[in-house]
Amino acid sequence: MQAQVLDDMDLEREKGITIKSHAIQINYPYKGEQYVLNLIDTPGHVDFSYEVSRALAACEGALLLVDASQGIQAQTISNLYLAIDNNLEIIPVINKIDMDGAMIPEVTDQIVDLIGCKPEEILHASGKSGIGIFEILTAIIERIPAPKGDPNAPLQALIFDSVFNSFRGIIIYYRIMNGTITRGQKVKFIATGQEYDATEIGVLKLGMEAKNHVGCGDVGYIITGIKNAKEVKVGDTLTSSGSMAARINGFEEVKPMVFAGIFPVETDAFEELRDCMEKLQLNDASLTFELETSQALGFSEKKKIPPTPVTLGVVSFVETVVSFFCASIFFIFC
Template sequence: MKNIRNFCIIAHIDHGKSTLADRLLEETQTIGSREMMDQVLDDMDLEREKGITIKSHAIQINYNHKGEDYILNLIDTPGHVDFSYEVSRALAACEGALLLVDATQGIQAQTISNLYLAIDNDLEIIPVINKIDMDGAMIPEVTDQIVDLIGCKPEEILLASGKTGIGIQDILNAIVERIPPPAGDENAPLQALIFDSVFNSFRGIIVYFRIMNGTLRKGDKIQFVSTGQNYIADEVGILKLNMVPKDSLSAGNVGYIITGIKNAKEVKVGDTITLAANPGEMIQGFEEVKPMVFAGIYPVNTDDFEELRECMEKLQLNDASLTFELETSKALGFGFRCGFLGLLHMEIIQERLEREFNQTVITTVPNVSFHAYSTKGDKIVVNNPYEMPDPTRLDRIEEPFIKAQIITLPEYIGNIMTLCLGKRGILINQSYLTPTRVELIFEMPLTEIVFDFYDKLKSSTRGYASFDYSPIGYREADIVKMDILLNGDKVDALSALIHRSRAQDFGRKLCEKLKELLPRQQFQIAIQAAIGAKVIARETISAMRKDVTAKCYGGDISRKRKLLEKQKEGKKRMRQIGNVEVPQEAFLAVLKID
């Protein structure tokens, strides 16, 4: 066990984690030259297209250091704030972390928040400055930033380039020398932490785990502590680029187990595997995921609902930060109310449903969850506009607030202030990390961030701002429910919960957008935005009409009027029974309103 090292690579998005992992695998000849490609651990098409890591990937490396053989378990983690739950799970399975900082960009918000996650887990941190071969590399400045941040000595910081392979040998030596071997007792009752799982249509569910204590052998009868279910370990093994079966794995190892489980509900990430004959305790300290953004996902055809449910369960296995529950809507039928960690996460889930499971889905407007208090003092959690209680029985509403940490260059402070204060933010602190780095801390309502905050922040700072946030609780706010009416009928999928000061402006833009998108009918369509009974915006789509007076040439005006009156009656009757179909683009258009 003293020759095992479990470590992960953490950094801000785009600082070169996956490229560095490629070089480590190449240097130790874990992967042959035929299988080698860029970002070899990012095995999803989506990850390659977008150039980001979405899933943490574990792989085992064998390395010979000073004549001794070592086993290094590497976990490559995502850098985007929406996938920080993946990072926290990877850290729970490790004893050390490589903290990567881009030499051309320096320390950014996600670097700091991932570092704090690692420190909370008592990991040994090895700081690495990456991309030192680039023309814009600022090695002395970045070294000073790292020394200020984690208080290490400048000579402890390693210099490397993931692209050219400079410094890879030093990193491997540092991993062996600085990271402690895993603690644990091979002879104690088995305790293994599940940190990920994936569905395979031939083998059932494959569970990835890290053994804390004890030994797991092939053919053992095992038990999942939280569900109490028993299974037989058909196959256990380690993770190379592919899975490699072994007869047994002992404490400190990272591996996989196949038990032929078919039902996705039986596996929970963060659960403990133990032996049925000699059960161990549950491993503590694994936190539950807190979704930030909620949206409805509905099948395009209501008949596909059951199929969608199965796909969502399989996807949840692989992405434990996705939460969902049943929901119905008048306009869209049966579907799911899903919780995501952010908008990018929501977009990725939608893409994965379409690519991996061939499910075309409709997504409703994302929103956050509010706490409404009735006049009797009851607390109601409102995740959806139609769950909002009647205003007459409502005492107050509280909305979730976050603490936003933005790191940028001094010349963009004005733009960021304008943006954040316009989104009802409160400036808490402004401090210079270095003469060219400013950290701004705001308290802001989560509702304002959900839509397009990240995009606007990037465009107003030319991409030179990094952003990270954490929830800080609920505060009272003037939130109202805005309904969209088509010819007096509410379209519940387009309702929104919004701050009163923003409602009129948002309502007007939404009505204008719907006017462009709804097809014209034989009758007039009135599009209205209303708060309660008060209409705050209106647009009208005029009817398509046939010229009924074309056959009259000359003659008395009363003949023409009679025909027009008859047409008017018909239109009126048509409007009462005609219903307005809302196209899929209209639901998506709401997301794109500035």
């Protein structure tokens, strides 16, 4: 298996960073029982914080990864507060402990001062060499609570991400809060009221793995054949057709920090530009845009985006600061 297996963007693999969140489900045996862990790998840098905030609403706990050679950073504190505001269980981890410049005692004191934990509660790990990985998985099972939810209740699933596939349409990623979803079931998007058949559903392993049934607490995907990007909104609630289920309180809308006016060279290419912007918005929900006109340049889309990404070198296991985890215990709630 190659390194950075969850990072599928060329820039991510080239620079060794995580820019876009990635979800994965793994089966893990522990003390004679089989556990299902739904994990979401998120970026650590503050410039990608919207990717982090979108994962928060779908999780019960978080790993706070701190670089042993750098200690607490500004983004460490920023992402930690986001996790605390969402009532997540925090597991502190000192990463890169095998580096020559590792300052384990100093970083331990920093973490204790920051979150008030005991030194023995802090795990030590190295994403490069694999040190401490089993201890981390054990801590996830023992310290992060299983997802709450009623599998017999009407379907409630939080949409936390989506991507556009030119052959299959929009692929939606969700976390089921209540109920279950089955293949062929008619589902409804609460924000738009539109209803579609669940043509394909499944869970996210190293790739998409189709299933006939996805249970309460799981993170999965759904394909309904939607081609229009306007009909899918990240943060919306997915429910059963005819259900009176309430909308889930998702996450806050992003606050634009950078603005750009984009005009096509030819005015008749405006609709094509708009279509491309809508598809881009599916992959990056932090982007918003609106129509503007110019007497000199014609029609354009006014683009609003978060701060320009800053590239930094990080580790291959998850990310330097925070990666959020949704720990699912299969035999209890699914």
